[in-house]
Amino acid sequence: MAGLRVTPARHQGRERLYVTLPDGTSLAWYDREESRLSLVRPDREGDVLAALAPYVTGEVTVGPPPVPTPAELDRLSLHPDDDLAPNRPGEALYADLDAVPVSAAGRLLHRDARQDALAAQRQVGEVLDGLEGAGWRVLHAVPLPGAAFIDHLAIGPAGVLAVRTLSARKQRVRIADPMVRLGRSAPVPHVRWARRDAERASLALAVAVAPALVVVGPSRLETPASPPGPPDVRVLRDDELGTLGRLGGVLKPADVESVYAAARNRNTWIRA
Incomplete structure (x- = not known):
């Protein structure tokens, strides 16, 4: 006009x-x-x-902007120092690597193991972040009391998963609940630790959290034949992570955002 x-x-x-x-x-x-x-x-x-x-x-x-949801209001009021969303996959390992000198052979092997673990967490984190289009929200390196960390916390239509990452690097992996044997090394209770992470996350978030163990780059993955793997722990190869995007039926989008808003607050984890 x-x-x-x-x-x-x-x-x-x-x-x-x-x-x-x-x-x-x-x-x-x-x-x-x-x-x-x-x-x-x-x-x-x-x-x-x-x-x-x-x-x-x-x-x-x-029209006017949409009215913020309670989850969005919580996010807007969150202090940047308490926001876990910016954490990178393997965040806790960066400082550890800087603190390990590259002198003695034993220390060098220790550093190589940490580098492999960091590479595995970054690889898994990248795939999980890619599930955002399927309705998932992901946090990395979630700190727990006692200097412990949950490698990844995935919140989506299929529920909440506490994801533990295991770097296999072309080695044979054998799982005999609760132990995991990598190559010829001594068995380690990774399955038990995965359950513990999920239990602590469930306590902090007051929602059901399922444990998951993601094995990165194994030459072979052996799990108990019946049932396939530990009954309560989801065991996946890194190339199977994308299947999570096809699962649903547990959380609605609003519930995903509500749990994510609580999970990204560092103070939530004090009671874990």
Whole structure:
């Protein structure tokens, strides 16, 4: 409509386009960052859009921003130091690697083992992060009291998983609950530790958490034939992780966001 004016301005650090009548009466404003149009006079929507057409490209959302959910409000109020979402896969191992000198042979082997563990956690973390499009939210290196960590916490339609990562590096892996034997090395109770991580996560989050053990790069993975693997622990090769994206039926999207909002708060884990 002829006569409407479009004036650029900044409001609280955001760039807006204000649409007004010639006498200065405000009809609407357009937020360029959100591509959202807020109307003061809804009956003039067509005129406002026509006036903005030379200044706007792409789709325009008309109406106020959606009301934040309780989970979003919790996230907005979370102090950055308490937010676990920025944690990288294997976050706890970076400092350990820096602290291990590369001098004696024993220390060098210890460093190599930590590097393999870090590479495995990064590989698993990358796959889990890729499940976001299937409705999953993921946290890495979740700290527990006593200097312990949950490698990955996956929250999605299939429920909540406490994921423990095991680097196999082309070795034969044999699982005999609760022990896991890697190559010719001595058995280690990884299955028991996976259960313990899930139990502590369930206590902290007040929801059911299932344990999962992801074996990265094994030449062969042997589990008990009946049932296949420990009955309560999901055992997966790293190339089977993508199957989680096809599972569902446990948590609705709103429940996923609610659990994720609690899980990303460092203070949640104090009682784990």
